[in-house]
Structure formats: C-alpha cells, structure tokens
Amino acid sequence: MTELMATLAANGDLAHVALGAWAGTSTSMLLWALKQVIRFNRRFEEFMCELEKLNSLLRLEA
16 A cells, blocks of 8 residues: 555655545435435425325315
8 A cells, every 4th residue: 555655655646646536425414415405305305295195185175
C-alpha cells in the first residue's frame, strides 16, 4: 500500500485519487438521499390512500 501511495505521490496523481474519492463519496450520498426521498414518497402515497378510504367511509355514514 505504501508503494502505491509513493508511486502516486511521485507522479503527481494524488490529486486524482482525492478527486475520485470525493466524487465517489458525493455520488453515494446523492444516491442515499434519492433513496430516502423515494421511501418518503411511497409512505406518503400510502398515507393518502388510507386517508381517502377514511373519507369515503365517513361520507357513507353521514
């Protein structure tokens, strides 16, 4: 591992490694955020369906 880091430092490619690590981290955080938004939308849609069922039930009783 130290030989790899020494080679990267000697060739000046350490910046590319840092940039790749940053890009990978930011991409994974974006994917995580999108997954959370999708989960929230699914739960919200289920809530709205249950609310509509309740509204239709209450309309029949009134």
